[in-house]
Amino acid sequence: MAYSLVVPPASHFHTSTLRSMASSILSRHLASSLRPSRGLSASGHRHQQTTAKRVEEVEFDGPCMKTEVPGPRSKILAQQLESIQSVVQVNFFCDYEESKGNYLVDVDGNRMLDVYTQIASIPIGYNHPALTKVMTDPKNMGTFVNRPALGMMPPEQFSEKLVNGLMAVAPKGFSRVQTMACGSCSNENAYKAIFIWYRNKMRGTPEPTPEEVRTSVINQVPGCPDLTLLSFMGGFHGRTLGCLATTHTKAIQKLDVPSFDWPIASFPQLRYPLDQFERENAREEARCLEEAEDLIVKWNQKGRHVAGVVIEPIQAEGGDNHASFDFYTKLRGITKKHGCAFLVDEVQTGGGSTGKFWAHEHWGLDDPADIVSFSKKMLTGGYYQKDSFQPDKPFRIFNTWLGDHTKNLLLTEVIKVIKTENLLDQAKRSGKVMLEGLYDLQDKYPHLLSKARGIGTFCAIDVKDEDTRNLLLLKARNKGVVLGGCGTQSIRFRPALVFKEHHAHLFLDIFNDAITELK
């Protein structure tokens, strides 16, 4: 296990980082350095584009850099913030009023093409007019000013907004949804739903024994049973204590925090591009599947039953690790064979960037999962569940707010925009440009780049080592592209769904420029 305690996805305000940034490239207008390359006719030039009218109407025509990032204003604000809060993770401060579409504007007036989108959580770009309209509609005011306890006293339009929002994009086979406030809460509650379902199944009735009732309040078996969840190395499912027990990415996220001793299986370490290494990848996947099934059998035998298996369709935070659709199909089969719930965590993959609304749809299964959790680009957290996972009694899955109805209102509009503007197809097209461009770049710089991979715009590439990756992130940012890291040496690309082919070309140009500046 690498000792990787500090993994900044981009620069922050550490003195040492500031020093290293001061010595990096000078601030300058980025636009002037853009040049058509690799046969692109019009990167960033609006008038030559025929597609993308809608977004262009409210968007800038390219990055525009005035200072290094963070600039002087960001630094002053960071100093102010530092007196009340940690700023070690802060990259820079933003002007969210001025940001538009794919462009994030910072407080120093730097305008950057955003290929990270607030850690993959901005669905249709900044200040989309459809969302502004929701906010200015007087009939939504009551929802925005008064936050309901959604589980007890929902607003009149609650059902309707769920039907036109979350349920309009429900994965196949799911007719029920539970909203939550964030990704971690979504998984925490999904885990609880799994445990409750599994115990009901074990005891053959939802009615607990008096002994179970008594012991549950004091954290003891049998009321708090010794059930487990199987997760995968490299998986990320959140940072609260339950989620954290299934998260296995970086030490810094878990160190010093007590955890549950639950089974952890290997996630396939595949060679890319996947279609060129099918046979050896299949062997690796078979090994991992066998290990997962062995763990389930073994843990069941020792009485610490595996109630569920939790996995991402693509391991995101862990380094954009892919597995084949066949792997997931077989894993789903294993969960059915052993009576485990199958939770597909689509917090980062969901919402359309893979070219399908849910990444697991690529598997092509009729019964892909028992629970699908979401957050980020869905604006609200929550999970879809099969009927059998809904607890029969009140207050088993509950909290004060159960999400935030303002997010449901916004999401309903986001989904409309995705449909009317065919943004899933857009993600496929832009993703094709991106991935082909990344292949070109790794061919051009084989000593620096490798493992270009992706589905839709959900792409990534590896850099030769962690330090070089971090330096490349900084260089790209100072040239007007915001990117994020993942895993130990990967860069993840997470544009919004309004990211069009010409944005992809523009991104590739700037990224290429940044690479050439690496020693």
Added chain:
Amino acid sequence: MAYSLVVPPASHFHTSTLRSMASSILSRHLASSLRPSRGLSASGHRHQQTTAKRVEEVEFDGPCMKTEVPGPRSKILAQQLESIQSVVQVNFFCDYEESKGNYLVDVDGNRMLDVYTQIASIPIGYNHPALTKVMTDPKNMGTFVNRPALGMMPPEQFSEKLVNGLMAVAPKGFSRVQTMACGSCSNENAYKAIFIWYRNKMRGTPEPTPEEVRTSVINQVPGCPDLTLLSFMGGFHGRTLGCLATTHTKAIQKLDVPSFDWPIASFPQLRYPLDQFERENAREEARCLEEAEDLIVKWNQKGRHVAGVVIEPIQAEGGDNHASFDFYTKLRGITKKHGCAFLVDEVQTGGGSTGKFWAHEHWGLDDPADIVSFSKKMLTGGYYQKDSFQPDKPFRIFNTWLGDHTKNLLLTEVIKVIKTENLLDQAKRSGKVMLEGLYDLQDKYPHLLSKARGIGTFCAIDVKDEDTRNLLLLKARNKGVVLGGCGTQSIRFRPALVFKEHHAHLFLDIFNDAITELK
């Protein structure tokens, strides 16, 4: 331990409940049944009130009931919602546009005095003009439409809003605050901060060993240490797995969910009113303090160190259980003596309803806590922490959103209103009317009511048994007062801070009427 699996704080849409409700009192205009009583001259009559002008300007002059609750429209909406979500907890559907001040209006046009306020989470009443103004201010639009990853790319006004919001009401001794999305996430992350702090202290350095780094990723000691938190029977700190290990209220919240084996101390079971039973209450508190300290010593000795103690200033969900300021003072002393962090959970008690902004301020201590967590009426979740609890490295306490800046904007205005309208003093005055009225009621109905208790408007009373309590909640609601239960047989009163003396009188009148209808 009582077998109390289903504890509805008020009616919901279970068939059986609907049946029992159908047989209860008829729908009617409540206003007509109001009469001055116990010397009150003007309950609910605006023109005779001299105080309370500001709120009255935007408020109704009393409840107005048109149907039973839930009414026909609520029932139809519940049927619709039931096809996609559990409705077993739903009380009724609300018209949040029409609700104002202390009055919650439902979709059937019933207007109710709200003494529960969305599970104690509405600070200054419904649709307060100051909050509407925040929402309609065009310069806030960017914040509402684009949700930032606050830990990485905060908006320009982030510091300023924290300074004028959360930090303007920071408890004594706290200069740092961390925002989170909800109460559970706040405590989960506060727990992590405690564990990190404790381990750093144990090892004498924040730098882990390679063995710790390696094992942390796979949930094993020493990386994931076997540390514990001490909590109290009857305490409630949230429902995610970490929080749930410190929550010991009702079986239904914990049953079937794996937990941590952590020490649990008795919370004092006091006799009320506290000032009449000082000596025996002091004995009970001494017993509990001794038990808590014994547990810390014992668990430390067996190597499962108690890193922190977590407690509410008043156990709310657990039944509005109070302990004396002396108890908390001594408990704080014990945590210092044994090097445990002291986390005061003010999720429900914080925000002003006790007459001080934080309930723990009543203890009068210079160094009351190491961490104070909040949510609900603070609109955002989060916690204040001493400097030493802020992790030295990035991404130890982190998630995508780290709260929601829209809530910080609203909170800043809430705090202004609390200050300019002297709402803490208001809570003291209204609370005095409430508590005296509750004393009167329990004198009048000693076979039904007991243990009236409270600080400020944070009051409660016990009903003779759970079924009677639940029936009383329904009767009060059909007469135009929304209340909530807590513990096994208590009613908790949680009005907003704009709840004035005349609201208290009005509430007492209606509550009295409801009681008289109990067989």
